[in-house]
Amino acid sequence: GINILKLFILMIILAQAGVSKATPSFARQTGMSCTACHYSFPELTPFGRQFKLNAYTMTMMNTIESKQDSDKVTRLKLLSYLPLSAMVQTSFSSNAKAVEGTQNNSIAFPQQISMFYAGQITPHIGSFIQMTYDGQVFGMDNAEIRYANRTSLGSTSLLYGVTLNNNPTVQDVWNTTPAWGFPTASSDAANSPAKSTLIENLGMQVAGLGAYALIDNLLYGELTLYRSSPQGAANPADSTSVMTVRGVAPYWRVALQHAWGNNYAELGTFGIASNNFVNGISGPIDKFTDVGFDLQYEHTLNTGTLVLHSSLIRETEKRNSTINNFHFNSFKIDGNLYLKNGLGATMGYFNSSGTKDADVVESSTNKPNSNGFIYQIEYLPWYNTKFSIQYITYSMFDGSSTNYNGAGRNASDNNTLYLLAWFNF
Template identity: 30%
Template sequence: MKRSRLNWASAVGALAGIAAITAMPREARAIPAFAAQTGMPCSACHIGFPQLTPFGRAFKMDGYVQGGTFPDIKNFAAMMQAGFTQLHDKVPGGLAPDFKSNNAWSIQQTSLFYGGALDGKIGLGGFIQGTYDGIGHQFHWDNTDIRLAQMTNIGNRRLVYGFTFNNAPGLTDLWNTLPAWGYPFIPAALGVGQTAGLQTASLAQAVAGVGGYGALNVTPSDLLYGEFDLYKAVPNHTAYMLGVGPEAAISGPIPYWRFALQHSSWKQSIEIGTSGLVDHPYASGYTHGPTDTLTDVGVDAQYQYITVKQAFSVQAAYAHEFQHWSASYPLGITANPNDSLDSISMNASYLWHQMFGVTEAYDSITGNADTGLYNTGTSNANGKPNTQSYTTELDYYPFNTDGPKFFPWVNAKFFIEDTFYTQFNGLAHNYDGNGRSAEANDVLFTGIWLVF
């Protein structure tokens, strides 16, 4: 694939040079706040990061309290994601406000965290993140999951149950299959965004909700998990205060459900599950009146094989969105009274010696044509949302085994992601009616994900 300035060889060379400077011995740590609290190495909870191992899933399910009792300075951490973005073809007018049309450097995200026990004696803990968006130039509340977890026995079967306050459907999930924690783990914020997406993913941080969950060991190797949450749009004044305003135009509560079965053996685990939600957004441009109905229903699966020297992980998810435009269609906002979307995501990753990783991923979203919904002639020449992409990612983790003794809580991931599109917003060629092809949005994104 031809690229204007940067290619794979030069990207690998640049990252190798940076990585060589940073590679100095130290004791391994995981995501800093949780690692400092538990004293466990990174590999105990993560395959690289942020993919969770069985132990990492148990730590999250148990309320983030293992190894801690009350808040401590060690429970605070920070993160930075920085990189270089190159598209196959430039974007007239710039990749984003204040960024040039191609070949742009950015610190796309800087975050502060609290992670761990709030009151470990009663099982209260949390994961709380605030983020400065380096592309949008705005601070906002980010992933927040506060849990109260308990454990009991039903006969001779262990049951973990709890309650959660969180701000994104799927954020509470234990597997890396749903949009909240699924691949890509660090997307290129300066890449060109497709028109369509599932409602489940779009609600993150625009809503807040409470719910309950339970995980029953039906056998020593088999875990049955269930969760039900109710969300509401964050009120307008609060949304602006938290950096996510204006208020999401959604009426009433949003129910979310999740069920999964996990089987674990000595080195392996496999999960199959289902999830979904229903919400009632107002028609575009309205904050009251009649509403539409969007229903997401999905199935997913995950397989992991983990040893000391290597880890292999596969995730796959399919979701169908039913779209009933009972408010939008009479107003002429959509061309059809009913539409649908289908989303498929699959990825496989391999990590060698906790240091070198490779990931291959496939993503697809398809749906029927709607010339009102997809703005024919400006972004979707044929009125369809269909987009298909393939991604290859290479990773280097210099601090998963050894690192600098003077900075023992640091962790880092150097990455190269190459994504190419075979279809974008409905077509392979001239998808916008102005001659732009799907491959014009192919993106090479390379940089560092630093946590400390």
């Protein structure tokens, strides 16, 4: 077998060239190190959350400006360079038992290559737009354009804005929701449980416009309305489309945050309600309601930061296409230690359960129940470069610990070792 500790030590030895400043477009725009916004990318610091809420517009770089003399209003404020960045991920995956019909011990080079247009557009508008090649296709990935401004209502401060994005929760500033939750990268060559929530699967299939506000740096609220906008399929939706949203799907987010001493905590709720045509743009409709609850806690140490994330999503699916309704719960929790020397360690637990349904899970039990642990060790020799080792273990997979597929495959056969090299520049 592969000795994980020896591999990790080897990566550290090979990478001991020192720690330097990252160069992606946000770092170039602000003149700040990546560590100003990230404990370990993409995990946001308090400053990183503020930078995102303020529409990615803070800049210390030279700009091209034009003002109208009559009203002294700035009519143009362009960055003196295009805010472009790139990302490369390459990985190795080894499953405890090869996935049926595939070769084990696979290398993805690349797993992903992404280009970003990310930075200030105007003094109050900024963007995070990602285009990705995943080894098979090239297309739109996570994308957001947002407007932000500040005002006060008496003694109350108000940060408010508008978001246009293509993935519910990609606009979120906490690392507890689906778009940015742990693990932020995983193997494409491993089996995954058959069922996950709707809100985890709408990325690049919808477009949403919404408004948000942060009151006194304490209470955050957002309402965004999503409509189908599929990538790689008919647009507008037609008779060939699948699971098209009828009308709009409202997404909500409410969160309370508070910092005291070396501590920070966030407690919130989020969710989406969507009526989807089963096929085409007419006919039977399935009604999905996803309600989520989340918690994030941070504690600053002399040597680094401890971060805890937890979330619970409860999904109810009411079907007009069949006589069955479906209920599903997804719980996740992870603890992270990020050290100032670039080392990091994470342990996570996940547990999903729900109604027995052969239409949802084709297994020996027809149940969506899965649970297990994820362990990860990472090292950032430079703030824009990450090497990580991840190991995922399953105690239950698609409703059973043994012979879950009726063909002799056990849950533990899907245990996966995943090595990742992640470069941002």
